Amino acid sequence: MSKLPGEVWATGWEDVPRGPFKTTRDWTQVRLMLSSRESHGKIAKYSAQSEMGSDDEDDLHDAQQTLDIIKKLQPLVDVVFPPAQDPEPEATMLFHDDLSLHNILVDRDGNLTGVVDWECVSALPLWASCYFPTFLNDQPRNSMPDRANYDVEPNGEIDGLYWDHVKEYELTRLRKTFLEEMASLEPGWMEVFESSAQKRDPDMAVRKCDNDFLAKRIQGWVDDVTKGRVDGPGLLERIYDD
Numbered sequence: 001m002s003k004l005p006g007e008v009w010a011t012g013w014e015d016v017p018r019g020p021f022k023t024t025r026d027w028t029q030v031r032l033m034l035s036s037r038e039s040h041g042k043i044a045k046y047s048a049q050s051e052m053g054s055d056d057e058d059d060l061h062d063a064q065q066t067l068d069i070i071k072k073l074q075p076l077v078d079v080v081f082p083p084a085q086d087p088e089p090e091a092t093m094l095f096h097d098d099l100s101l102h103n104i105l106v107d108r109d110g111n112l113t114g115v116v117d118w119e120c121v122s123a124l125p126l127w128a129s130c131y132f133p134t135f136l137n138d139q140p141r142n143s144m145p146d147r148a149n150y151d152v153e154p155n156g157e158i159d160g161l162y163w164d165h166v167k168e169y170e171l172t173r174l175r176k177t178f179l180e181e182m183a184s185l186e187p188g189w190m191e192v193f194e195s196s197a198q199k200r201d202p203d204m205a206v207r208k209c210d211n212d213f214l215a216k217r218i219q220g221w222v223d224d225v226t227k228g229r230v231d232g233p234g235l236l237e238r239i240y241d242d
Contacts, residue, residue: 022089024125024199025081028206032077035210036070039063066210072222073205080202092123099133127196128203130189136175139240141168201235214239 016034021027042063046056084090096103098117105114145165150158183190205222208214217238224232233241 020089020092020123023081023084024090024127025077025083027125028077028081028203031206032070032073032209035066039066039070039210043067062210062212062215065212065215069205069209069215069218069222072219072226073202073209076202076222076225077206080199091126093126093129094121095124095129096121097124097134099135101135104135126192127199130192130196131200132175132178136171136178138171139168140172141165142172144169204235204239217241 016037017026017030019027019030021030040063042059046052046060046063049056052060096115096118097120099115103115103117104112105116107113145162147158147162150162152158179190179193182193201221205218208218211218218235221235221238224230
């Protein structure tokens, strides 16, 4: 059997902390470290090549772009998630990060019978756990779409975009109902939800720092925040702004 050049993909990752983390800051720094290492690895790989194809050039550009975002993000992360003063570990709770309709089981009467896909869930800080479940997340839409504004297909059916917008509108209303119910059933959850708003955009920027499709939005948001322009749209709003 001939020997193939290269190295095991996992090489260089063994010394990355895997938790449990005492604080949000520790967890966040490791996530940035992982994205940074992956980007540096790509840059080293392509720098050693004498020739690059268009896909390689795109990959190299994305890696450099990710490092630029991480560099801009770091000071902001230091402000939002400062070093902890309390020696005790930060409180966490089990959080299902993919609680979509595909993972919720009900019987014929609509009664909940189970939730599946637990194999990759984590115990997250309270501020990250007290948020909308996945099935309620979608682009905000505050008014019911008007059927008259949508095309009709040759088969007589209305354009599918109409139903997408109806779903967005209904989910927007359901999010309001969800928060009202949580405020009634679990006021402590609601208190954490409301007090954690300033942490969500930085956390999303960290999670999506290597996403090429969102890079310009993340860079624009970070630039605005670091320059004190805090009255503009948040990162989530920019992501949904087509």
